[in-house]
Amino acid sequence: MTDRGRVVLTGGVQIAPSILSANFAELGRDIAAVERGGADLIHIDVMDGHFVPNITIGPPVVRAIKRIATRPLDIHLMIEKPDRYVDDFVRAGANMLSVHVEGSTHLHRTIALIKGRGVKAGVVLNPSTPAAALEEIAPDVDFVLVMSVNPGFGGQTFIPRSLDKVRRVRELLTRAGSSVPIEIDGGIDAGTAADAFSAGASILVAGHAIFGAPDPEAATRALRAAVGSATGSHA
Ligand code: DX5
Ligand code: ZN
Numbered sequence: 001m002t003d004r005g006r007v008v009l010t011g012g013v014q015i016a017p018s019i020l021s022a023n024f025a026e027l028g029r030d031i032a033a034v035e036r037g038g039a040d041l042i043h044i045d046v047m048d049g050h051f052v053p054n055i056t057i058g059p060p061v062v063r064a065i066k067r068i069a070t071r072p073l074d075i076h077l078m079i080e081k082p083d084r085y086v087d088d089f090v091r092a093g094a095n096m097l098s099v100h101v102e103g104s105t106h107l108h109r110t111i112a113l114i115k116g117r118g119v120k121a122g123v124v125l126n127p128s129t130p131a132a133a134l135e136e137i138a139p140d141v142d143f144v145l146v147m148s149v150n151p152g153f154g155g156q157t158f159i160p161r162s163l164d165k166v167r168r169v170r171e172l173l174t175r176a177g178s179s180v181p182i183e184i185d186g187g188i189d190a191g192t193a194a195d196a197f198s199a200g201a202s203i204l205v206a207g208h209a210i211f212g213a214p215d216p217e218a219a220t221r222a223l224r225a226a227v228g229s230a231t232g233s234h235a
Helices: 024-036 059-068 082-092 107-116 162-175 193-199 216-231
Strands: 014-017 042-047 073-078 096-100 120-125 143-147 182-185 203-206
Touching (some): 014 042, 014 216, 024 042, 024 216, 073 082, 073 203, 082 107, 096 143, 162 182, 162 193, 193 203, 193 216, 203 216
Parallel strands (some): 014 203, 042 073, 073 096, 096 120, 120 143
């Protein structure tokens, strides 16, 4: 479905472990574990201390991860004016780059910049941002990321209303003639994953549920199984 050099966004479930909750001193070991567990993507949260009240990692760490990861890198930019850093993250090895609608003044230009570099471009909606914010950009994006917590930290509680948001985003995309995947991020675990998938999100990001578990490899497998058994899909 996916490989190191190419990202294929399908309608089937894709598990994207967020390394935000990994052991940063053992990143190579932790990423290898979730890859053995069947991770489709590696989700990397980039925070600048301005757009969100937390600072995480930048291009040098992404470059290091790129050398050891065998799955595509899904980079979630929680930064102000992301245009300034698109090329740095592309050079570091991004396969998918998502930017918040709230953080980019000229969103259409940002999306065109990302796609022009041959990288999948996504837009992200905060919990309080209406689905309608996608109205004009929907035909241009490769995926949409719906935040199901307020961005900035791992291990927060899933906001149940996000499921309706996912449905509204799917309707909006369909009206725009697009069938691109919806990614959901925040509070995804074996209890919320199937509901998110049934609502229309196929890329499931999970940090705490995977890296907070004693065995991240088994937790990755368990997340996919939870979707499969609840929906009857061959996830
Ligand atoms: C939050 C990040 C998420 C976070 C999810 O700002 O965008 O990717 O790591 O973590 P959990 O799954 O623990 O909510
Ligand atoms: Zn994220």
